[in-house]
Amino acid sequence: MTTMAADAGAYEAVFDAALAADERIEPRDWMPDEYRASLVRQMAQHAHSEIIGMQPEANWITRAPSLRRKAILMAKVQDEAGHGLYLYSAAETLGTSRDELLDKLHSGRQKYSSIFNYPTLTWADVGAIGWLVDGAAITNQVPLCRCSYGPYARAMVRICKEESFHQRQGYELLLALSRGTEAQHAMAQDAVDRWWWPSLMMFGPPDDASAHSARSMAWKIKRHSNDELRQRFVDICVPQAESLGLTLPDPELRWSEERGHYDFGPIDWDEFREVLRGNGPCNAQRITQRRRAHEEGAWVREAAAAYAAKHGEAQA
Amino acid sequence: MTAALALGDDALVLSHRLGEWAGHAPVLEEEVALANIALDLLGQARVLLSLAGDEDELAYLREERAFRNVQLVEQPNGDFAQTIARQLYFSTYQELLYERLARGTGPFAPLAAKAVKEVAYHRDHAEHWTLRLGDGTDESHERMRRGLDALWRFTGELFEPVEGCEVEWHTLHDAWLTRITSVLERATLAVPEGPRRGGWAAGAGRQGIHTEPFGRMLAEMQHLHRSHPGATW
Ligand SMILES: [Fe+2]
Ligand SMILES: [Fe+2]
Numbered sequence: 135m136t137t138m139a140a141d142a143g144a145y146e147a148v149f150d151a152a153l154a155a156d157e158r159i160e161p162r163d164w165m166p167d168e169y170r171a172s173l174v175r176q177m178a179q180h181a182h183s184e185i186i187g188m189q190p191e192a193n194w195i196t197r198a199p200s201l202r203r204k205a206i207l208m209a210k211v212q213d214e215a216g217h218g219l220y221l222y223s224a225a226e227t228l229g230t231s232r233d234e235l236l237d238k239l240h241s242g243r244q245k246y247s248s249i250f251n252y253p254t255l256t257w258a259d260v261g262a263i264g265w266l267v268d269g270a271a272i273t274n275q276v277p278l279c280r281c282s283y284g285p286y287a288r289a290m291v292r293i294c295k296e297e298s299f300h301q302r303q304g305y306e307l308l309l310a311l312s313r314g315t316e317a318q319h320a321m322a323q324d325a326v327d328r329w330w331w332p333s334l335m336m337f338g339p340p341d342d343a344s345a346h347s348a349r350s351m352a353w354k355i356k357r358h359s360n361d362e363l364r365q366r367f368v369d370i371c372v373p374q375a376e377s378l379g380l381t382l383p384d385p386e387l388r389w390s391e392e393r394g395h396y397d398f399g400p401i402d403w404d405e406f407r408e409v410l411r412g413n414g415p416c417n418a419q420r421i422t423q424r425r426r427a428h429e430e431g432a433w434v435r436e437a438a439a440a441y442a443a444k445h446g447e448a449q450a
Numbered sequence: 451m452t453a454a455l456a457l458g459d460d461a462l463v464l465s466h467r468l469g470e471w472a473g474h475a476p477v478l479e480e481e482v483a484l485a486n487i488a489l490d491l492l493g494q495a496r497v498l499l500s501l502a503g504d505e506d507e508l509a510y511l512r513e514e515r516a517f518r519n520v521q522l523v524e525q526p527n528g529d530f531a532q533t534i535a536r537q538l539y540f541s542t543y544q545e546l547l548y549e550r551l552a553r554g555t556g557p558f559a560p561l562a563a564k565a566v567k568e569v570a571y572h573r574d575h576a577e578h579w580t581l582r583l584g585d586g587t588d589e590s591h592e593r594m595r596r597g598l599d600a601l602w603r604f605t606g607e608l609f610e611p612v613e614g615c616e617v618e619w620h621t622l623h624d625a626w627l628t629r630i631t632s633v634l635e636r637a638t639l640a641v642p643e644g645p646r647r648g649g650w651a652a653g654a655g656r657q658g659i660h661t662e663p664f665g666r667m668l669a670e671m672q673h674l675h676r677s678h679p680g681a682t683w
Pocket of ligand 1: 214
């Protein structure tokens with residue numbers, strides 16, 4: 135064995151021991167290249183989802199039907215921008231700049247959560263997104279607060295707190311509609327009907343078909359399988375839907391004494407794959423708007439850089 | 451309450467315009483900053499409109515001619531430079547006005563005392579960007595100049611006395627002009643020339659005369675609320 139190989143082996147042993155002891159890996163610690171690459175991929179996708187996710191909800195800011203709801207929605211969309219900021223910063227600790235990641239988003243080399251390729255057609259969709267989409271995100275992300283990579287875990291603690299506000303506000307919005315006029319109730323039901331299945335798809339493909347799952351679990355980036363998390367989400371949502379006075383669009387949904395969980399019907403994975411492939415209702419629209427905002431903002435960023443260079447100001 | 455409507459509508463309408471930036475800002479930090487300002491203004495609007503009546507009835511059920519905001523705040527966003535120009539003109543005015551109201555004994559003193567801190571941040575944000583854009587690249591300088599020029603005609607109206615605000619409008623105007631002049635000089639920009647008064651088209655917002663884009667803005671803002679009469683949200 136050469137000295138270098140022996141060193142690498144020793145580093146790897148330290149890394150493995152840290153993982154085994156449930157210790158956090160920090161930016162300056164040695165880590166396997168694939169661990170780093172896998173984290174960057176996941177954090178980037180997460181950050182991109184936060185900023186693309188602003189679009190379907192921002193779609194309703196200018197039409198929010200009361201000033202109170204308008205304030206809540208604006209604050210929510212602002213929170214999502216903040217989440218994007220934390221996550222891009224966390225990814226920077228692994229040596230990848232925000233510009234680089236945005237480039238990959240804009241050129242389609244990195245993805246964002248497919249859920250945001252569905253349209254927000256009515257005001258009730260804002261509630262359905264809060265309740266179901268933020269709800270699914272929390273179910274996915276709470277375990278990430280214990281993820282092995284320190285900066286990611288810490289960003290997630292902060293993010294999860296805000297996501298749970300969003301989830302409650304979405305629920306409360308739907309409750310007001312459900313208890314409102316007939317037209318409002320119908321609007322809420324229609325939104326839940328459209329968002330339920332896509333929300334279940336947010337947990338990713340079934341365990342036997344998930345490409346990155348096993349390794350991410352070994353590295354303690356991921357703590358539970360896709361199917362476990364999906365089941366947990368269904369179990370949480372069914373009683374909440376009842377309290378809302380709304381139904382979920384699945385005739386096979388029923389409590390199983392035997393499993394101690396709700397059984398649910400088959401998910402349309404063909405639809406999932408189609409949306410992932412770029413053929414969802416809003417894929418083109420979302421990425422076009424993102425690119426346009428970026429391109430139209432280029433002169434602003436150039437001006438800030440030029441000013442900073444002239445005046446020795448630290449760059450924003 | 452004329453003054454509560456005037457000040458409340460200013461805040462409501464500008465907040466709405468800033469909300470249109472969500473998802474379109476040139477950089478992520480500005481998504482956060484513009485939303486922050488929009489939220490502060492919306493908060494102020496809600497307090498002020500509630501002094502005059504029911505906030506939602508006032509926001510959603512009045513016709514265009516009943517709004518009392520200055521025309522400056524209803525002007526479309528344009529590019530980022532024009533949005534900054536609008537914010538610079540308005541926040542500088544609002545800060546000076548609220549400082550004075552906060553020192554007074556009128557009904558707006560408590561609100562103004564709280565809001566003036568928020569507005570100082572809005573003005574600071576606008577000044578920072580005016581400097582960066584004015585003294586950044588040739589393109590940004592030119593865009594900033596155009597934004598300032600385009601909105602200059604709407605700035606005279608800011609100093610029309612508002613019934614119920616006990617403020618010396620002349621000195622408010624002078625303080626505003628001094629401040630704007632100094633910022634623009636530092637930003638290597640000239641103070642625009644051209645009329646700021648006269649001609650009803652620029653300066654009668656307080657009397658309920660607005661500009662064409664405002665009707666469309668209200669149509670979008672009020673549509674859903676009006677589609678469900680009597681509903682609660
Ligand atoms: Fe988020
Ligand atoms: Fe959220």
